[in-house]
Amino acid sequence: MRILAVASEIFPLVKTGGLGDVTGGLPPALNAAGARTTTIVPGYPAVLGALPDAVAVHRFPDLFGGPATILRGTFPQAAGASLDILAVDAPHLYARAGNPYLGADGREWSDNGLRFAGLGAAAAAIGTGIVPDLAFDIVHAHDWQGAMAVVYLHFHDGPRPGTVLTVHNLAFQGRYPAALFPRLGLPDSAFILNGLEYYGDVSFLKGGLSYADRITTVSPTYAREITGPENGMGLDGLLRHRAGVLSGILNGIDDATWNPATDTLIPGRYGRGRLGRRDANKTALRQRMGLDEVPDALLIGVVSRLTSQKGLDMLVDQIDGLVAAGMQLAVLGSGDPDLEDAFVSAAEWHLGSVGCVIGYDETVAHLIQAGSDALLVPSRFEPCGLTQLYALRYGAIPVVARVGGLADSVIDANEAALVAGVATGIQFWPTTAEGLQAALHRLLALWRDRPVWDRVQRNGMAADVSWRGSASRYVALYQSLLAERPAREEAS
Structure with missing residues (x-):
């Protein structure tokens, strides 16, 4: 089983918070559980610098305003493990120093809508098999920054992989003015109440929630909480409607990095x-x-x-x-x-x-x-x-x-x-x-x-706070999804 994860950050290449820890810690556990995982991320300077031996596997003549190259590389981890990475090298979108989302003035980059639509469009294209030796059974998108991969795959004309969207924090929704929609390259039917449209604006997260084959959150209790108005952030009605495909899988941690017996950042190691x-x-x-x-x-x-x-x-x-x-x-x-x-x-x-x-x-x-x-x-x-x-x-x-x-x-x-x-x-x-x-x-x-x-x-x-138990639950989720998509299984 081959998984393509879609994320805006991944530790230790780039991290601003818990999302990076999750997307960096989960793939090795999934690999060990039989779900070979590759992660596609924006080609920020820090990412490209960490992959000096990456090779080009595909080129887009134009990805929302300029050419882009998909680079394939690996980043070594402890105990002989590694992260398999696809980097979207699009300088016009990602060649910016510092925070992945904010400029030096602390404000969001004005073109963030296009930047993360570009990530989603590239991931969807890779997911549909445009690179012959990169075939994936599942595209697993993380948060609003990865959610457009789910949307583009939904409107893809032809066989596609199954899709999973994980919500790490429903409060962040990737909401942009409706004027962005014509630039996204989607059919008019995507800008509807049960799609990307959200009170007259475009919401990347809402689109992903509307079209994903499976929706997960990062804990079972949060999965219940977000179906109510207090924690639903305006999306509780949609989530109740999609409750049949919604579940919560508790995050784990990288217990090799976070291990008091071997931690080199502390003066006294212990157990x-x-x-x-x-x-x-x-x-x-x-x-x-x-x-x-x-x-x-x-x-x-x-x-x-x-x-x-x-x-x-x-x-x-x-x-x-x-x-x-x-x-x-x-x-x-x-x-x-x-x-x-x-x-x-x-x-x-x-x-x-x-x-x-x-x-x-x-x-x-x-x-x-x-x-x-x-x-x-x-x-x-x-x-x-x-x-x-x-x-x-x-x-x-x-x-x-x-x-x-x-x-x-x-x-x-x-x-x-x-x-x-x-x-x-x-x-x-x-x-x-x-x-x-x-x-x-x-x-x-x-x-x-x-x-x-x-x-x-x-x-x-x-207590077992590692990714092992959670990875097995993700694999079970992937398997249940693939069981509903026999045509895709035969094709792969």
């Missing part, structure tokens, strides 16, 4: 049987964040975008009480300027108890996971979340809102779970300041009962 070595990381984290060395203080970490969606405004309101209770806080992230200023001010006001690094630093992110006692994720909605999975792996007890993938991946330390010996963290609901405050009180009580704390910590570290 479940050597938790004492974790102390070196807590000491290093305190030094990096300017926190006082207080042996019995509970240290809480945060690695997040600083936005209200992530619930970080609620945390700001809890900092005084958190410090008064003897806890410490280490924050890494960037986002809303007001929240950035609030955390910087808190670090200045509570010198030695609150530390803050604005921006993103991979080394600091690993150090927070390895050195914090607990990891806080108070999101108001969260399709899956990865930081709580890293926390489980690293023995930082996750404290999470009971939403989306957070609810699916953390077992609350309630009385029944503690008696059964299965608790891995703390959940709270509702996602309010009062709910968060109660969760912090529960966390502190757990910290003071060290035998129970140790059991919860070790339970989390024993």
